[in-house]
Ligand SMILES: Nc1ncnc2c1ncn2[C@@H]1O[C@H](COP(=O)(O)OP(=O)(O)OP(=O)(O)O)[C@@H](O)[C@H]1O
Ligand SMILES: C[C@H](N)[C@H](N)CCCCCC(=O)O
């Protein structure tokens with residue numbers, strides 16, 4: 353079993369079963385709940401959007417000192433490997449190391465676990481190298497059981513500690529039951545469908561987030 357005690361206080365890595373699944377919203381909720389520092393090391397898609405960092409800053413009401421800028425920011429709305437290729441940039445793993453921050457750190461991935469970062473590296477490899485426990489963001493509805501269990505299995509095979517799952521969307525307790533049972537994991541909290549995503553709604557949802565030390569007790573490998 354891996355010793356995660358040294359990195360635990362550093363925070364969590366937020367990944368998902370897909371892109372556009374709600375990782376940024378969940379990251380904002382976690383930052384708000386823990387007054388954490390936010391880091392999106394690999395940002396792509398800046399041709400179409402401002403990126404996740406300003407979104408989390410605004411939704412969580414974070415002080416600028418609680419924001420670490422991305423290590424890489426690419427224009428194309430693609431995986432980091434493909435987006436970097438278009439700019440003739442190869443990601444240097446030496447720049448993907450945990451920043452030293454005073455409190456907890458919330459690190460958001462790009463897309464899901466098997467997203468290419470370099471020819472020899474995917475997001476799941478980055479997670480392994482950072483050593484943070486994972487919060488897995490999932491869709492709540494039909495089809496999520498397969499995606500969620502595959503993601504959990506990929507992490508379990510690598511010995512990556514999983515803090516738990518956060519379903520986003522209409523409550524589906526049947527899916528949650530199956531995911532907990534077959535995935536040997538926990539539901540950390542739920543995020544319902546929101547008509548408006550605002551600092552107020554994020555603040556309200558932050559009340560449902562477990563304390564860091566409670567989360568620690570739920571970690572499975
Ligand atoms: N609970 C929700 N209710 C309504 N809309 C939501 C909810 N969660 C996320 N969304 C919307 O879905 C879209 C994708 O969410 P989000 O940006 O959090 O995805 P992501 O997983 O961070 O994607 P990426 O891989 O690009 O980082 C956004 O427009 C967001 O506002
Ligand atoms: C641009 C987008 N919003 C994400 N940042 C990148 C998602 C890459 C997903 C790759 C894939 O799984 O097919």
Ligand SMILES: [Mg+2]
Nearest residue numbers: 375376404460
């Ligand atoms: Mg995001």
